[in-house]
Amino acid sequence: MKFKLAFIGFGVVGQGLAEILLNKEQELKERYDFEYEVVAISDMNKGAVYVENGLDMDKVMEMTDQDVSLEEYPDGIKGWDPIKTIKETNADTIVEVTYTDMKTGGPALEHVRTALKAGKHVVSTTKGPVAVSAVELVELAKRNEVQYRFEGTVLSGTPAINLAWETLAGCDIKEIKGIVNGTTNYILSKMEEGMEYEDALKKAQELGYAEADPTGDVEGIDAQGKMLILSNTVMGADLKLDDVAREGITDISLEDVEKAKEDGYRWKLVGSTKKTDGGIEAKVAPEKIPLSHPLAGVMGPTNALTFSTDLLGDVTVVGPGAGKKETGFSLLVDLLAINKSLEG
């Protein structure tokens, strides 16, 4: 089918998807019968534009590259905010890629809710709404006969939620456990090479793996959000962020890392969520893993998740956990899943 997309937010991830769609237009049509036009973009910094018959995305990318506001686009209606763009454009599918507040879900939560209520599909990489209200939103989507997909909220485009939902469908997943934060995994990998924590962090910041304020990563908050999302979308829980116990890596010393290495172990920041008699238990904490364990070999910015199931035993997926193309792809694969389901 032909999708009419509206981008809410047009930062790195949104542009990542836009580039992929431009590069693969012909291939997506031939292989998947997938066509699209972008009818609107509404971004806090880059401005907003709505063209009923579709924007010239080559032109849009050129303007974005040159830091020209979308309000300068030679055509269309300008200045609509996200809510107006979601409600009043002819878009049938909303690409929600704004910023996130893990405690309140805002402002993205309102975008997703508004879109689903208006009978529009949503594909999104914004963690907040899924973390805060996954159960409500999935139900809302169902009631409005549209889809809300968010593969990119856990391991960017590496199959995680879709792996569980599609390729493990019919399995009872008893536990999900893994490395879901590339920054801390990179820092721990560097420490094992002999670097002090502070130096490894600086290196991660230089490479763009860690932000200027690294708290979200090193204190385990990012991983906590991801384990919450997996708990509520795959394990059938309805937890809040604080229900996921959390401990970061800041107390791990170079000495700890070296001692573990001598004993045949490796420190990893491990997130887990499992079914227990008392319900779903989720946590994030540093763990000393034997070198023979599959997760021990996952080094640097790479992520990994092991799904423990009734029918297959353990299935592990290893792949990137971040990146412009990688996260852009997660939106594409979600769009293709919607496309496929609509073709019946």
Place this chain on the structure above:
Amino acid sequence: MKFKLAFIGFGVVGQGLAEILLNKEQELKERYDFEYEVVAISDMNKGAVYVENGLDMDKVMEMTDQDVSLEEYPDGIKGWDPIKTIKETNADTIVEVTYTDMKTGGPALEHVRTALKAGKHVVSTTKGPVAVSAVELVELAKRNEVQYRFEGTVLSGTPAINLAWETLAGCDIKEIKGIVNGTTNYILSKMEEGMEYEDALKKAQELGYAEADPTGDVEGIDAQGKMLILSNTVMGADLKLDDVAREGITDISLEDVEKAKEDGYRWKLVGSTKKTDGGIEAKVAPEKIPLSHPLAGVMGPTNALTFSTDLLGDVTVVGPGAGKKETGFSLLVDLLAINKSLEG
């Protein structure tokens, strides 16, 4: 929807699916709106029975456990061969789980062809038809508006074909490389512990990992078939079995294994298929892998595949490659995929 299934073949794998379906009946209905009845079974050794309104599968499993022929089933039509069962029963979906000839595809190839021509879906774990005629059969299914799914032909239920088709949709897969034969991987793992090849093989036979005649595994023929299937169903090739270069593990000595270990390497039987300027190149051969490589950590009967893609870089999946439940599950996940696509 409610599927009407006919089992062609009712050996270990077919019984594996039947058990899962019995155990999960309620859950599958609630979670996936999936219902089924088994209207027919036709097996070379166990006999054949057709009951239009559905067999009592508890009864069937009891008879099978007690080695009682299905011809003794208290009801229905007896003795129909596979082709008659496929054509003349009211089944809408054929579970094809007979034996396989990798060179000719027979007799399963004729079962699959007949079913697709009759407008019936096919889920199958039989490698022959996919190895010999994947391109033709997928096209035939499309023309008849039914599905032919065969996840279980590569890594039993560990996501492989479905991983590529669904969760990596939109990626250009440039290479698939991995460990797709558990028997040889087990033997090599044991040799690394100091066992001679012959002793490791005997141990594998004792554990049921290797057959009395181990040629198919140790000479790489099983892996060759799997790389052929991945080439033709995921990489877009149309190769024949002999186009996949093949070398087994019988020339690897304990000395080779020990020498590699000293140098920080590990011998693995590696299958690969990749896009080159000259087309798809596929092969199976022992390879010395550095211990730091993700595939090096895959030990014993476990399998693994790394998909190298344009958008995600490398994505690796690790899981079981065989087993009654595991292969039975592959049929279930294929049925659930058909169920989902029909719900639109």
